[in-house]
Amino acid sequence: MFIIHFVSDSQIDQEDVAKGYVVWNPSCRIPDISPYHDSIKKYISKWKPLICSKNKPLTSTVYSPITKRHTLRVNPHIVHSYSTTVALLTCCYSIITRSYQKKKIRDDDDDRYNISKAVCFKNKIELPPETEYIYVRCISGKKNIYETIHFMVIDKEPKPVTSKEELTEKKFSVFLFAIDSISRLNFMRTLPKTRKYIEERGWLPLEGYTKIADNTFPNLVAILSGMTVSQLTKHCYPSHKQKIDDCPFMWKNFSQNGYLTSYVEDTAPIASFNYLKYGFLNSPTDYYSRPILIAARKYMKIRDDGGMEYCIGPQPQIEYLFQFNTEFIQRFHNRSYFNLFWSNSFSHNEMNMPTIMDDRIRNFLADIEPYLNSTVVVFFSDHGMRFGKARETYVGWLEERMPFIYFYFPPSFQAAHPSWVRNFRANKNKLTSPFDFHATLQDLLYGQQLQPAAGCPQCGSLFNPVPHNRSCDDAGITSHWCTCSVADSSESVSDPHVVAAAHVAIGSINELLQKSVDQIKNDSSCAILSFSKVMSVRTKVGGGFAIFRRREHIIVFETEPSKAVFEVTVPEGSVKISNVAEISRINMYGSQSACVKGGSLLKLFCFCVKK
Template sequence: MVGLGSQTKPCLRVIAIIACITLVSMFYLLGFGQPMQANPSTLPVFSNEQEKKENSSVPLKEGYLVWSPSCQIPDMDPHHESIRKFLKSAESIVCSKFGPLTYINTPTAAHAENNWTAPYVLKVDPGMVHYYVPNKQRYSCCYADITRAIPNVKDNKMADSTYNINKCVDFEEEVILKPGSEFVLVRCNIHKKDSKVKEIYSNMHATVPAKPQVLAKLAKTQQKNNSQDRNKPSVLFIGLDSISRLNLIRTMPQTVSHLHRNGWIELRGYNKVADNTFPNLMAIITGLSLDQVKKTCWPTRDTELDDCPYIWYEFSKQGYVTAFGEDITKMSTFNYQKTGFINPPTDYYLRPFILAAEKELQSKMRDQLNICLGPTSTTEHLLRYATDIASTFRHSLYFALLWINNLSHNNHNTPAAMDFRFMQFFNELAEIGTLNNTFVIFLSDHGMRFGRIRETFIGWLEERLPFIYVWIPLWYRQQHPEIEKNLVTNRDRLTSPYDIHMTLRDILRQNRESVENTKDLSSINGSAGCPKCTSLFGEVPYDRSCGDAGINPHWCTCNQYQTLSTTGDTVQSVAKFVLSEIQSQLLKTVNRTQILKKCSDLRLNRLVNVRGRVHDQSEHKEYVVMIETLPGGALFEATVRQFIKNNTFQMLGIVSRINAYWSQSICINDPVLKMYCYCVSS
């Protein structure tokens, strides 16, 4: 019996150990204590040798967009259960019961033969007349040229926000537009028996006329060695504001399917570098960070933006025709809380057209934005302009950037209404030959930055991971197979807007010698805003960190986090620290006395949620916290580092406002303080 008893106790210990292991295993299998990620398996530990190794052949881990020792970006379900309640079908965009009464006959064939004197013709569509003119009543139409106002020498700050309307010239069935006509406003009226006149139709049309400076540029280009220019591609950017990669998949599946079927390359690890459109777009077109832009060319909010080192200036010097267009003038990239441009920044500049259309035409609003301008959707105006630019200069070199805000800035569901139209647009680019000689970049600046979906972890990821697709002409792929190979490799690497800038610089550097040497095309890397960034023509390093890509820790999606309790002393201290940082932002302003009179004192209502970084270093910990303040119910989110030794905190980047403030901050104009101020008058 003694022997049996001595064996029983060890057996009990073994059973107890097995039971504990089983409980712990079940705990993790059920997901408790795990970092929130797409793949529930535990994170592997990299050896020192693996961390130092940059291996382009390393297979991507299933469930991740990017996987390396320095960066693990989860690949989430676009219809994740945590956001399904926010996903709704989009109402169709119907701007008119009928089609447009007038249209422009474009001399496309003549332009293709370099016959730039061929005119544009404005026509009335006879098949639409009976829809607009009841009972065969007498009607008349006239058109007026819209031009950009000439800057006032004494006060030129309004140069980018004013336009002129010339005299409205009567026409009947059609009229040949003057050579300089770029934007025209059309009005049609019916004449009643009592001599009263009633407007039945108004619309605007944009053309791409042969401007003198453009003709001079084209003539100079033709005098050069044409074989050299044949080795240069044109560049076309089509931007959709505030659409994440996941939201594009959700709302525009036909477009996404079309792009994948036809050989477009998606950069799945494309991470934004700053908060909103302006700094993310400036990273692409100048290579500068926001702080560098302020030091270099935009010292104050009232300073015009003409003198920044836009890359389209360099393309222009190489003989490229340049164009820039954007909708929604009140919130456009270079004009929201800014002066804009004193002189047109590009050869073709759409802003006067949009300014006039918003004021002179009937508009339809959706989500507080003009989704229709006249009988045509705002998006359609931009897409037609892009097609006209691409068609007009399809045998010349051009650099064009078109940016669309109305469709997606305020509602993540609305893009679904234009899914088929965008698929059709990309088909049109193929049909008119654009894809034969043009690098096309279809992208966004960031995901949705506010709203209920943004309050979720999926929303946190989506804000930081916009979509981007790149088209490379087939002849270019054949001449440079290594470049295509690198781009395909870079699809699953961490990339940023600065890499796009470096790629544009590689296109600029092409010449007769370098086009035969791929290494020459990507030999110079790094921009002022990101010294370690690289052209996408070369292979992006496998083990790349957010710091290497110019991405601030607050915007970085490479790190793994796990949800923590909101009741601990440490996390409550972090929440109070974030509130104090918001208050200090208001106190740092030059006119802080006025600000304090206008803005209410904020107080912490609650710590909404907090996540802690997994595998933190022993010297510090990092947290992502969301707090709600009163008055106003503002939701703020911040990334905070806690130093263990002295228990102090450091803000990593800005404090984000993730719900809309609309009129809450109407009492101030500063674009940063607007996020934090709750006006006393509110």
């Protein structure tokens, strides 16, 4: 049972938050729910460790600051664990390079790479200069006993400064470390050691941080560009079939001001700029992981766990990126960089799977800690789990909309910007959004927000006080994603208004499907969806007394023949659906929409049938 308890504003200070809430203001009340609430306890479990290989890695690379080259080495102490000897062992490496072209040639330009002829060696070999990616295979006799990849941090010069804007006096590096689909509450449940580690070291959370759209892409676009997807479409990305190179993502701003830039992401098939999109024509940043991970998927064994590509060869695929980022941060701690590290492989599909990475993430953060003296770190997610049985509960609804986020400010930053850090602390329990995150990145680079976020002109840097009475509208969060106050519903699932709203939503979905036949493979079509049942109804009450009369219904319903479960938000007394993009699908579509050629929205709705 969820009941909202109202307390007058005079009972609490404006900078405080009422007991039992993470946000409390005249326009927004967000309850502080236990991560182990009774309604989701039965869905919580701890995963057993997943082992990609019983043996330790056979090869490694070591960088020499003198020669500025990497040496590829065989570890002689573990050769025996591969049932061979040093004398019988031969290893060979091939260099992977990204294919470059001046204009779009194919739909998979972002997946193109070249691979060199293999070079074989014994024990160790110095790699040619500028070798960034290699595929390694080791043979004993005629038997292939080992294969792996190495993604090395080679020396690169930042691009010439072209920006005319003045920077902050001291250039702090920025490291964005994101784990997909982890809510604030699920972070507390699944990564307790990591949470303890960062909170003991003064990392600062934002407990009212709320997503602004359904999945990764629009929330990341808001962070990196300050735009909504519809604005991005008009500005630089007219179609998912077009390259996305021309869009104004923040790594360009950092690059134009002399920063090295890096963007690495695991699970290439669903990468943020590639899932149902054509990605980049050329590398978006100085360091880019996609070429080596695409090559690895072709040449190495992939093992799925939790519905994701977890293992690549002998290691979890995120391990390759942990190793890269550790070397990158250690090597460049005295240089200015912008580094985005995004992971999907252990969190995207299974709510409890992140438990297997708690120790590794904690150790990664400990490994890089000595090198963060001039680096601001943001550790965050894009949203919570978007589907599954837990998602059908109220707690799941809240979690989906409220990802975890922490900022780390090194002592040198706190000394340089004491008022910024003081204001940030005061925003812990304020309603915030990815648009504020974007404005904060501008502050970190320029010392001020030069351009308002197009998607939320009234949003601002988290280094400024967030207005006490902020509403979802003020934060660029539409009603469907707004978490400001929900109460149990007295409405019946058979209420005529509720059922009518579900029918209207289904009609909107079918209308979209009928308009999008050009995006469906020729031998298939999307089935017309029909109403099955309303599964639940909750009443959403406006956040504060001033807008108490604003009431909405959150309706969860099932359709035939797909058994798809959808969620829609409609005003009380209305059945109008303002935006079909804000009808959420909260169970997995799997292969049901395999006939969709493009467009993530259609994937949510289409139930493919052969013609």
